[in-house]
Amino acid sequence: xxxxxxxxxLFSRSLLFSLALVSAPAAWAAEAESIGAxxxxxxxxxxxxxxxxxxxxxxxxxxxxxxxxxxxxxxEIRVQMKAGKDDKEVINYLTTRYGDFVxxxxxxxxxxxxxxxxxxxxLALGAGVWYFTLKKRRNLKETxxxxxxxxxxxxxxxxxx
Amino acid sequence: xxxxxxxxxxxILVGFFAKGLFLNPREVPSPFIGKAAPAFTLPVVGDANTSxxxxxxxxxxxxxxxxxxxxxxxxxxxxxxMALAQSQPTPIVGLNWKDKQREAEQLLAQxxxxxxxxxxxxxxxxxxxxxxxxxxxxxxxxxxxxVRMKHVGPISPDIWKEKFEPKLKELGV
Numbered sequence: 001x002x003x004x005x006x007x008x009x010l011f012s013r014s015l016l017f018s019l020a021l022v023s024a025p026a027a028w029a030a031e032a033e034s035i036g037a038x039x040x041x042x043x044x045x046x047x048x049x050x051x052x053x054x055x056x057x058x059x060x061x062x063x064x065x066x067x068x069x070x071x072x073x074x075x076e077i078r079v080q081m082k083a084g085k086d087d088k089e090v091i092n093y094l095t096t097r098y099g100d101f102v103x104x105x106x107x108x109x110x111x112x113x114x115x116x117x118x119x120x121x122x123l124a125l126g127a128g129v130w131y132f133t134l135k136k137r138r139n140l141k142e143t144x145x146x147x148x149x150x151x152x153x154x155x156x157x158x159x160x161x
Numbered sequence: 162x163x164x165x166x167x168x169x170x171x172x173i174l175v176g177f178f179a180k181g182l183f184l185n186p187r188e189v190p191s192p193f194i195g196k197a198a199p200a201f202t203l204p205v206v207g208d209a210n211t212s213x214x215x216x217x218x219x220x221x222x223x224x225x226x227x228x229x230x231x232x233x234x235x236x237x238x239x240x241x242x243m244a245l246a247q248s249q250p251t252p253i254v255g256l257n258w259k260d261k262q263r264e265a266e267q268l269l270a271q272x273x274x275x276x277x278x279x280x281x282x283x284x285x286x287x288x289x290x291x292x293x294x295x296x297x298x299x300x301x302x303x304x305x306x307x308v309r310m311k312h313v314g315p316i317s318p319d320i321w322k323e324k325f326e327p328k329l330k331e332l333g334v
Contacts, residue, residue: 055294058186068259069294072285097292099192 041081048087049074052094053102061104191292191311198225198300198308199290203280206257207266213254213280215306222332223277224325225300227256227288230264232296238315242275245321251334252277258296259285301325303332 046063054065062070073094080090094102106112114121193199202214215225226242228235242253255276257265265279282288291300294313301310310328312320 055189069285069289072289076289096192097289098294099190099292101189 038082041078044081044087045074045077048090049077051104052091053104055098055102062102185313187294187313189294189313191308193292193300193308194311196308198302198306199287201280201282201287201290203256203282203287206260206269206279206281213278215302217278218252218254218302219306220304222251222304222329222334223302224251224253225256225291225302226253226276227258227291227293227296227298227300229258229260229296230268231260231262234315235297238297238317239272239275241316241318241321243273246275246277249329249334251329255279256287256291257281258288258293259283299325301328301332 049062050064052062054060054062054067054070056067056069057065060067060070062073076093077090080093085093091103100107100112106115108116198215200215202212205211205213245251246253253276255274255278257279260281260283265281269276269279280287291298297315299312299316300308303309309332310324312324316325
């Protein structure tokens with residue numbers, strides 16, 4: 001066997017290997033899709049669960065989490081959507097069990113008023129401080145400078161040349 | 162006075178952050194506190210013909226411990242639960258959550274069971290109905306079937322003394 005052929009073999013093998021690597025995720029995706037048979041429901045489920053928190057890995061969305069509980073909850077959402085429940089009913093199902101904590105978008109209620117208006121409140125506070133600072137600055141009187149001081153300043157500048 | 166304001170604001174912020182740093186993010190407030198414990202009927206581990214339902218416990222204050230044989234931190238509290246089953250009167254029900262390998266019966270036979278009953282929640286649905294996010298989690302349920310307290314994570318003797326005992330006393334145990 002010549003050396004050239006050897007390297008060709010090596011090349012084709014590594015090409016096959018990398019092809020397999022590249023195509024592996026695609027194979028996975030196809031497998032996952034078959035669980036949710038109805039693509040419309042699958043899409044609705046993913047869209048909804050992107051707005052929901054996974055309770056196991058708290059900084060992940062329910063859509064993106066691999067936690068077993070997240071899988072169970074996604075399946076539950078699928079089942080409920082198939083049963084004709086709308087998004088609001090599904091969210092209601094989850095919040096009665098896990099509380100508002102599952103929602104990435106907190107609901108608007110007395111308890112969350114500060115959460116919703118806090119940023120605006122701080123902005124107003126900052127604007128207030130800014131306004132009064134400017135106002136005070138404008139009211140500052142120009143202090144008169146006497147001739148002697150001016151002459152002294154000019155002298156100093158002169159010295160530095 | 163005025164020049165201290167930034168420092169004061171800064172210290173207030175530090176106070177908030179320090180508090181936040183020491184909070185347990187797993188300790189999510191349960192929406193069930195003060196509400197009726199969700200009803201269910203499940204077969205009991207080791208005896209498929211017997212079932213358990215929270216309604217069976219009406220008139221009693223009881224503790225529901227959500228555990229699983231595959232859960233490591235549940236083993237950590239197992240010894241304490243064994244001791245509690247002996248030393249105090251509150252029945253402990255052990256909801257066996259998502260035990261797909263069906264190991265609970267063997268495990269309890271080997272290590273002893275602190276449980277009054279062990280309902281078998283194979284699918285995990287009942288756990289979800291209770292808002293379980295992971296094992297172990299422990300609920301205190303009163304005589305009327307209302308959830309009074311939830312604890313996330315393993316119970317230590319200190320936690321039992323400081324969190325559970327006062328609550329159980331309050332509920333008339």
